[in-house]
Amino acid sequence: xxxxIDGQTYYFCSKTCQQKFSSxxxxxxxxxxxxxxxxxxxxxxxxxxxLVPRGVFLGQAYKDVVLFVLTLPVQFYSGxxxxxxxxxxxxxxxxxxxxxxxxxxxxxxxxxxxxTFFPGRIPxxxxxxxxxxxxxxxxxxxxxxxxxxxxxxxxxxxxxxxxIPNISHLITEHGQExxxxxxxxxxxxTVLVRPGESIPADGVVLDGTAEVDESMxxxxxxxxxxxxxxxxTSGTSSLNGVLKIRVTRTGRNTTVSQIYELIQRAISGRAxxxxxxxxxxxxxxxxxxxxxxxxxxxxxxxxSRTGFxxxxxxxxxxxxxxxxxxxxxxIGLAGPITLLIxxxxxxxxxxxxxxxxxxxxxxxxxxxxxxxxxxxxxxxPTITGIFPENGWSNEGILSLAASVEKYSNHPIAKAIIQETxxxxxxxxxxxxxxxxxxxxxxxxxxxxxxxxxxxxRVGGSAVSVYVDGLKIGEITFAYTVREGAASxxxxxxxxxxxxxxxxGDSRSEAERIATILGIDDIHAxxxxxxxxxxxxxxxxRGDFVMFVGDGINDTVALETADVGIAMGSGTDxxxxxxxxxxxxxxxxxxxxxxxxxxxxxxxxxxxIGWAVGYNVALVPIAGGVLVPFxxxxxxxxxxxxxxxxxxxxxxxxxxxSLTLRRRIAKEWSREVAxxxxxxxxxxxxx
Amino acid sequence: MATDVVCGMKVKENTxxxxxxxxxxxxxxxxxxxxxxxxxxxxxTR
Numbered sequence: 001x002x003x004x005i006d007g008q009t010y011y012f013c014s015k016t017c018q019q020k021f022s023s024x025x026x027x028x029x030x031x032x033x034x035x036x037x038x039x040x041x042x043x044x045x046x047x048x049x050x051l052v053p054r055g056v057f058l059g060q061a062y063k064d065v066v067l068f069v070l071t072l073p074v075q076f077y078s079g080x081x082x083x084x085x086x087x088x089x090x091x092x093x094x095x096x097x098x099x100x101x102x103x104x105x106x107x108x109x110x111x112x113x114x115x116t117f118f119p120g121r122i123p124x125x126x127x128x129x130x131x132x133x134x135x136x137x138x139x140x141x142x143x144x145x146x147x148x149x150x151x152x153x154x155x156x157x158x159x160x161x162x163x164i165p166n167i168s169h170l171i172t173e174h175g176q177e178x179x180x181x182x183x184x185x186x187x188x189x190t191v192l193v194r195p196g197e198s199i200p201a202d203g204v205v206l207d208g209t210a211e212v213d214e215s216m217x218x219x220x221x222x223x224x225x226x227x228x229x230x231x232x233t234s235g236t237s238s239l240n241g242v243l244k245i246r247v248t249r250t251g252r253n254t255t256v257s258q259i260y261e262l263i264q265r266a267i268s269g270r271a272x273x274x275x276x277x278x279x280x281x282x283x284x285x286x287x288x289x290x291x292x293x294x295x296x297x298x299x300x301x302x303x304s305r306t307g308f309x310x311x312x313x314x315x316x317x318x319x320x321x322x323x324x325x326x327x328x329x330x331i332g333l334a335g336p337i338t339l340l341i342x343x344x345x346x347x348x349x350x351x352x353x354x355x356x357x358x359x360x361x362x363x364x365x366x367x368x369x370x371x372x373x374x375x376x377x378x379x380x381p382t383i384t385g386i387f388p389e390n391g392w393s394n395e396g397i398l399s400l401a402a403s404v405e406k407y408s409n410h411p412i413a414k415a416i417i418q419e420t421x422x423x424x425x426x427x428x429x430x431x432x433x434x435x436x437x438x439x440x441x442x443x444x445x446x447x448x449x450x451x452x453x454x455x456x457r458v459g460g461s462a463v464s465v466y467v468d469g470l471k472i473g474e475i476t477f478a479y480t481v482r483e484g485a486a487s488x489x490x491x492x493x494x495x496x497x498x499x500x501x502x503x504g505d506s507r508s509e510a511e512r513i514a515t516i517l518g519i520d521d522i523h524a525x526x527x528x529x530x531x532x533x534x535x536x537x538x539x540x541r542g543d544f545v546m547f548v549g550d551g552i553n554d555t556v557a558l559e560t561a562d563v564g565i566a567m568g569s570g571t572d573x574x575x576x577x578x579x580x581x582x583x584x585x586x587x588x589x590x591x592x593x594x595x596x597x598x599x600x601x602x603x604x605x606x607x608i609g610w611a612v613g614y615n616v617a618l619v620p621i622a623g624g625v626l627v628p629f630x631x632x633x634x635x636x637x638x639x640x641x642x643x644x645x646x647x648x649x650x651x652x653x654x655x656x657s658l659t660l661r662r663r664i665a666k667e668w669s670r671e672v673a674x675x676x677x678x679x680x681x682x683x684x685x686x
Numbered sequence: 687m688a689t690d691v692v693c694g695m696k697v698k699e700n701t702x703x704x705x706x707x708x709x710x711x712x713x714x715x716x717x718x719x720x721x722x723x724x725x726x727x728x729x730x731t732r
Binding site: 094278361536 | 687689692693694695696722725726728729732
């Protein structure tokens with residue numbers, strides 16, 4: 001079974017799963033309709049069964065027929081979903097909850113129908129249409145509550161979508177402002193965003209300056225200053241200042257939409273620990289059916305032997321009760337609902353979980369390997385000094401250098417441009433620009449040849465600037481260690497995780513940084529293709545490895561590691577590799593990520609344990625353990641009580657999962673005290 | 687019925703998408719899962 005939606009291919013285990021994924025709103029409406037009909041008819045059925053004397057119907061026989069007619073729609077319209085699911089189960093030789101519910105309710109219904117239309121053939125005291133109607137209705141109610149809570153648990157995802165404004169201020173080619181529906185925006189369009197407004201699509205600032213509130217995306221309360229050339233994300237809002245933006249991604253491709261879809265997909269993610277639940281379900285269902293049959297037979301023969309008048313009736317009720325009470329609906333829910341809440345809570349803090357199945361491995365991680373440049377250190381170096389020759393000024397050199405470097409993507413180029421803009425110096429155009437990797441860049445400005453050579457030095461880099469062959473000055477750079485790197489390494493060590501650094505830099509340079517940060521293992525002078533091998537060596541020793549690197553450049557290493565954590569390069573989540581993406585580029589959130597992993601897995605285990613224990617404990621009750629105390633009459637209500645218990649089991653799993661947020665928050669706030677209290681920005685050179 | 691170790695879905699053994707590792711055969715629900723597995727089989731088999 002597969003679907004192709006927006007170019008992505010998805011695979012499903014059954015038609016129901018497929019439908020749930022592709023059109024959840026349709027599913028929800030259908031459920032509501034079935035549920036409403038269920039209650040609308042089940043209540044009259046139970047009222048008539050117990051409260052209306054048969055005289056009103058001119059005799060028991062007619063009363064039974066009325067009950068039959070009222071129950072029929074519930075049985076076959078409201079209950080239809082269970083039959084569909086049961087069919088898939090039988091077809092694929094699997095056990096599932098639909099099979100149990102169908103068997104239970106159909107048995108009660110068919111028994112009651114037979115007694116109604118062939119009175120006297122089987123000795124029976126009553127019909128049990130109320131049982132079959134309520135089984136269906138109560139379990140549907142459980143599903144409905146499950147859906148409602150899922151929707152509420154989804155709040156981060158929903159909030160994200162609501163952030164995108166419906167109307168955008170489109171600027172036409174002629175410079176006119178036209179209000180357009182946001183979904184009509186295309187890549188390349190220009191839009192205007194005014195103070196207080198939300199940004200409608202991902203884009204690049206063409207003009208204007210504004211402070212942008214990105215807290216809904218990253219959890220970061222401090223507004224971010226955006227200027228010409230900066231990237232902006234849809235759903236964030238401009239606090240002050242007007243921005244003219246060129247749209248780069250619209251609709252489904254925007255960061256906000258991608259995060260939303262990842263959260264939604266978390267439901268179908270499978271953590272390894274869920275395999276237990278799957279195996280249990282598969283085995284449990286046949287066991288339950290056997291147990292139900294066994295109990296049924298036991299009571300039939302036992303009661304026949306003791307001369308009880310209605311052994312078959314009791315046997316049927318026992319069978320139905322055991323089947324219904326053992327329904328493993330909560331077990332199937334345990335994993336998915338926890339993953340959903342986990343994903344949702346994580347994304348509110350800028351931790352985007354792309355691959356929920358990595359969470360188990362995350363909780364087992366004992367080695368953290370960091371890429372050096374751009375991960376442990378800032379990706380753009382800082383200028384540590386400008387040394388002009390006689391007759392030249394710092395600003396003059398910067399301006400010339402920037403005018404050539406603006407055609408390069410080198411980190412040093414970006415650093416020069418940033419500094420030049422900060423100094424409010426002009427950046428002009430250059431002609432005939434040629435960049436030589438490893439050496440430098442040159443170009444012609446106003447007829448003069450400007451050449452820049454880049455050299456690596458201990459502690460950083462330096463560039464020399466030449467005009468027409470004459471050296472006019474030097475600029476030195478250093479890659480500063482990222483804020484929080486040292487405290488992150490320390491906290492990881494406290495968690496029992498060994499740290500390692502991998503870099504193409506020289507051994508002396510690598511050792512310098514490693515010593516400053518307290519990193520255990522150093523792998524220096526490593527070629528890009530060797531990074532993955534280093535990770536595999538740890539894995540072959542039995543270590544579970546977390547690799548932290550750049551989402552675009554370290555693809556292989558990220559995919560080799562047990563858990564790949566990407567520091568957000570350009571917030572293009574779909575294209576970045578990595579199981580988890582840290583939008584905030586804050587190394588300290590690695591500790592948060594680890595907490596999310598361990599707490600989520602333990603919550604899933606808790607939920608599965610509860611769901612299984614709940615079922616197993618109730619089976620003896622359905623089987624008749626209470627009869628010596630309450631008498632056989634307990635069976636008139638046991639089927640309905642069983643259905644109620646099942647509806648409650650799913651709801652209790654959902655409610656238990658909601659506490660996951662609080663548990664993560666508590667643990668994280670403890671860590672925050674250690675991680676963020678150290679002296680701030682480390683001016684240590686890298 | 688086998689289980690795809692990458693995504694956890696159930697797969698029939700008659701699928702063409704399969705890989706060998708340390709003497710065992712693994713089956714996959716999609717070429718994407720098989721590709722993921724082949725990149726680093728150790729990750730999915732311990």
